[in-house]
Amino acid sequence: MLIETAIIEENVRIQGTERMLEGMLAYPNEHTEGTALIAGPHPFLGGDMRNNIVSSLFKALASCGAVTLAFNYGGVGASEGGPADWPAVMSKFWKSGTFDEEDDWADDTGSAMVSLRQWCDLPPILLGYSFGCWTTVKNLRDSCAKAIILISPNPKQHTFEQLSNCVAPLLVIHSENDFTCNVSETIEWFESIREPKTRIQLPASEHFFRGHEREVTQAVLTFLQLNHVLETEKHDHNH
């Protein structure tokens, strides 16, 4: 029997490196259980804290008891900063798919981790979606997470060396027809990384999981339950 849990949502400010970031914090109005941080996709590719996958995970995790933080990278929404020379940066991004200023967005994720830890001193569940996988992993330290969840990582584009810094259970979710990185490339990379790890391949949901948000969320919650990170069956996941 699923029980719906009312959640409280607050707009929060996060002190970043030389800039303030906007965030959303959600938590149940009664019992809380752990914390979670969600890093969204690339700001140039639809990455904000209201992205379909970020929103779905945000509500589901908070409903399951986690004090959950999502945030906007610098220059997105009400967050300060962002690339100064936009045409030049965009030009580089168009040509190569990456640019130097992306490191600032990885720093933003680190700042969000620090803030969440200050508000609630527990190792969080760290979740990254797409570009957010890289910004999350780039900030991994020893014992800094209770679990790590990477959705649609792109190992062709980014390196994930820092995964070995943290031994928390790792879940990788990817789609069988992700245009950014095909299945065999994802599996080859997955096999090369450290244990403990779990891989879930979802059918035909491309990179964006449009219309498949619920399957992604359910896979995350099941993983967290199996690893005793969250007692998810007490709560309603239909958000």
Added chain:
Amino acid sequence: MTGKPFEVFLTGATGFLGHYMLAELLAHPHVRCRVLLRSPVSKSSARLTRLLGEIGLNLPSLIVEGRVAIVEGALPDSLRPADISGVDLILHAAGNTTFHANGSGEPAKTNIDGTRAILDAAASAGIPRFVFVSTAYVCGEQVGHQLEVFRPTIPQLRNDYEQSKWRAEQLVWDWGQRSGMATICRPSILFGDSRTGRASAMKGLYLVAKATEILARAMDDSREMDRHHISLRILGRSDATCNVVPIDWAARQIAEIALEPATESSVHHITNPDPPTHQEVKGWLEDYFDIAGGRFSDATWPLTDANHYEDLFYSLGNICLDYFRDGLTFESQCAAKLSPGRRLIDGSSFARCLKYAQATHWCRTPSGEKDIHPPSDSFDPTWYFEHFLPEAVPRSVVAKVEELTAIVQYTITGSIGGSWISRFDRGRLEETNAVPTTLKPEFEYRLSYEDLVDVVACRKPLQDVFFHGSAEMFGDVERALKMVPIIGEFLKEFPVNGKENPLMECRTGVAC
């Protein structure tokens, strides 16, 4: 009928069918009409003036003569009892033809709530007769011979539009049991005027014709394929029929039914007793556009292995003849009055309608005007892609994205839609052409006309349309996605609301 004025309250007068019905009603000298027009009435009456003018009526004169009175309001919210007080008949033709419900609440808001509101008002005011314009397709999935009766049980319906019309019929029929005489008229698919080819809205079969024109234009330039042996699958059966009726005939039938005294509630099919088959329509289109070669196929939409010509033909979306069906006939007292052997639509009247459609750029140009202008009350994608973008992009931040080299297709679905391809070279917009064109796009954005209007006005972020809406990307999706923020920056720099042109504001120094 006596010489005593007979007063009709008409809704939907600015619609395709509505203004023709108004003309038919006014052809009876003893009839006076009150027409419900939306606010601002200056705009809606200007539209009605234009529409009536195109069929030979002068609205200002009719108002002065007391034949027509304008009532400002909208259903379901703003109809006052006084607006309909004393009329002999309500002819409710206002409708919304959105097939699938979206966030706007349509088609239920207009078709169900609107009908309920006017029925309530009619009951309060003691109006003796209510005539409702429904659709022949409230029969839904049923096949066989459809009788002119109200169906008290809901059939299997195929979309929200049919559902809303069936619900509205139910409300009207119930009203007839309690409060007065209810008459339900069910026209089939409306086509152009049988005498002139004129139409003020072009959906349904017109989309098939427009797609054929796109194909024919491509064949003008093609060296790869013989225009009389085009490799094209047409989704449908050759012997299925296409129940279309000329707008002038349908309007006359409904007006006559409405003005005929009624002794009981009734249902009337305004349908074609001898509708053309797919094969006939195909032949008419081939003759008109001088192409041939398509074959009927039982393949299903969407085609996953479409060739270039099929991509062109289906670039307007799924035009696979949803309403052109086999094994469906209609009882119709109106049709029974037709002279033996007379067809409502034949090859020559069909060609006349196509000629009119082309002359008006598929209804984008009001008759009598030679230039392409957007409809007076709406945003025109042709203007946006072919005129506005070439002027605005060079002044925008896009021009500074020096690595931007891409060929992009934008396909706007819907009756005011179309497809355009732009070629960018190192940030410069080199050309934008309507499809068909020889440019081969690397990727395509496909979105509805409604989404486009919101996106260009910056009411809806482009990325939201893709991540939360119904828009799609095709081809090299990764590059399409990378271009979204570039387009987003452009939209922020040059938002367009309706027909407002921000470039004009720049020239006058109002805002730049």
